[in-house]
Amino acid sequence: QIYLLVFFVDQLSVRKYENWFNSILVTRSYRHLKAVFAEYKVTAGEDIEKSIKTEMTGELELGFLSIVKKIKNTATYFAEELYRSMKGLGTDDDQLIRVIVWRSELDLVEIKGAFSSLYGKGLDEYIKEDTSGDFKQLLLAIVQ
Secondary structure (H helix, E strand, C coil): CHHHHHHHHHHCCCCCCHHHHHHHHHHCCHHHHHHHHHHHHHHHCCCHHHHHHHHCCHHHHHHHHHHHHHHHCHHHHHHHHHHHHHCCCCCCHHHHHHHHHHHCCCCHHHHHHHHHHHHCCCHHHHHHHHCCHHHHHHHHHHHC
């Protein structure tokens, strides 16, 4: 099945087979999909993300790219989500809470490491700078 997906994505349009492509991405295990992505890179000579960017646009492209990023490296994916929730003016409190609480007992330690590697500062430092009051204290208690 790995070769079948690679063939369709490599030889034919991802957009033409987006329903089939979607069903593969959402029904296969992470391990299987990581193998598919690795084989795709060997066969197609490029990452699957590049093909998705070439063949898709809009919300569909963003959705597929998010799925692929999360499968390839969950910690990096969530570190990027946390950064996006705090960058610029204002904070996306809902997203910040959602990711920190959801991942707190799963892989928050790995996410914090990825965050520091990507952005040069710790997640707790960003939280201190971007939030205030009881909300800040609560988030810091979970993160630390």
